[in-house]
Amino acid sequence: MDTTESSLQLFPSMSGEGAELRKPHEMIVMIPRTKRVTLTGRKIYNALLHFSQDRLVSMEGMPTADFMFSAPLQSILKVSGSSSETRTVAKRYLREMRGLAVDWETTAPGDGVKWKDFSMLAEAAIEVRNGENWVLWTFPPTLITALKDPMRWARIDLGVLATLSTYTSVALYEICARYRDNPGGLTSRKPVAWWADALSPAPAGSERREWRKFKNEKVKAAVEEINAETDLQIEMIEHKQGRSVFEVQFAVRKKRVAVKLVEQEQLGPVDADLVLSAQALGISEMKIEGLIKEFGEKAVNEKLVVLKQRLENDGLKKVENSFAYLRSLLRSPGDDDEIAKPRTSTETNAIPHVDRVLQSAKAEPQALSPSQVQNKAFDEWIADRRRFVTDEIQKLDSFQKEQLFKAVAHELTEKGLMTPVLKRRAAQGDMMHGALGVHCVNHYAKVLLGPDWNKPDADLFGVVAR
Missing domain, CATH: 1.10.10.10 (Winged helix-like DNA-binding domain superfamily/Winged helix DNA-binding domain)
Structure with missing residues (x-):
């Protein structure tokens, strides 16, 4: 097992808000057999399931018998909503799960017990990696199989659960x-x-x-x-x-959500520019797609602009989780204010309200700084190049497109980036939309324009590309 894997790469979301678990139906009802389960223990267990499922999705097949999942202790505690970060407390809950036998039941009528007297964890440990506490664990093989490819599951929002x-x-x-x-x-x-x-x-x-x-x-x-x-x-x-x-x-x-889809608009493939904007702010395609289904592409696009301005405002408290913040904006329409006003310590956890201030800002535009002008020019330049490459891809014949798409799929698979969503879209031939479209453009741009296709000369804008 590679102990040098980057926690940033494996665990991009370091907060419980926005973390979701596709919990198999047969794991919904957990009935203790030997001793009590604590509230915190159950929440931490769901966090372990969440991190394990994310890892399993990126693996081609089932893990080996000696494989152990791992995650930073801090990440596990944040996802579970726990405040303590000590090894002693963590060991207590891991020991609780390691020694606890439970019955797993489905909620369907007449199904009864699915698995009887299963240990919650097969093995667990804590080790220090580069000065950071990491948790290592594994489940009984039957649970791993159900977790990797659940036939039916419930969507559990761990941020809500916390x-x-x-x-x-x-x-x-x-x-x-x-x-x-x-x-x-x-x-x-x-x-x-x-x-x-x-x-x-x-x-x-x-x-x-x-x-x-x-x-x-x-x-x-x-x-x-x-x-x-x-x-x-x-x-x-x-x-x-x-x-x-x-x-x-x-x-x-x-x-009922406060923001409704306008005229219940039919959602087509997610626009590549929208996906790029979201990914640049630390939000995955799968999550942005879920928000679009719930609130509509127009609303998500508008609130992404608000989120970007919020992240660029150094006078406000740092946003710990871009997805959770964006979802809060979408779920709290109206009474929007104070995007630019620094908040007091008692206000730092409040949901920001922004539309009124944005409208006011539009009414009283301010001159852009030289760096903002340069950034705006670069954004327009890179967008033009992407449009050019996209047009060139559309000119390819069917065989050439097929070869390009195969190369992109192979590249993503080799890098471990071929998520289930991307696999499904690739199988459907939907290669030019969403994240797949972004990767196709990036790949072909290197072929047409060279490896530095997205890096203008330093004297073009007075700055080197970001």
Whole structure:
């Protein structure tokens, strides 16, 4: 295993906000068998699953039997929403997971236990790399197989999960997230004893409370927290026999977002310039594509401009996660102000509101500095060259295009950049849109114009290309 891999390369998102886990359905319900699971332990475990899945996606096949996943301890704790960064605390939770056996169940009716008495982790360790604490771990092979290529999964937003304050809230949110896009909007009906076990951190049946008490003490508060803090709105539905509740299910619906797609516009392939702009700000194509589906390309494009101005404003607190900041802008339309005004210490965590200030700035334009003029000129120059190369690609015959696309696909595969999204688009022949289009233009530009095609002479703008 290469212990010199860059944490920046492997873990571009160092914050929990925006981190997502495609959690297989058969791993949604975790029922402890031997001892209690802590809230922090479960959150950290989801973070380990997230980092493992990201690593598995970049691998051609299954990892070898002795392969161990690894990530910086700081990254794992941030993704899980944990504040402590000490090795001692981390070891405690790793030991908890290493020695804990659980039953994994699906939420589908009648499926029952999928895997019984599985250890959460097969092995775990902490080592120091270049002065930084790294966690190493592996799962039982069956879990790795399910994690690498899940047939059905629930999309778990780990940033949202990190905000939940109780174990019951986390467990219930994960179950309900599995039904986020279900047309019926209802979870399966399950006996009250099943829900008590599925939503409790204690071993199955060992401390099971009467449903009425468990509901009043734990479940009601979890429902309220999920409705207040997450993207879901849920409602508990009790089914009775006589006067006793014998089965329970939950109604689940996504909250309406404040920004709607204009005329429910049909989304075509993501524009290459938009992808480039997002990637330059540290946002991956997969994430920007998700935002476009939710808010529309026009809104995303506008807010990217706002994000870029925010990042360039040295008078404000540094933006730790560009994707999370952009998503906050998109989800908080109206009442927009204070993009340029330095905030006080009590305001540093507030969501910025920007449209009014932008409109004011347009009404009172300021002269660009010499460096801004140079940067603007370079942006226009590079855009012209990209358009020229794109036009030249369109002039190629079908055989020449096929050879170009094969070369680009091979190059991306060799570099480990061929993500599932890119593979799907390549298989569909959609090579000139999105990130694939960017790579095709970059590749062919080197053929046509040489390896320094994107570097103008120093005297062209008075500066060397960025």
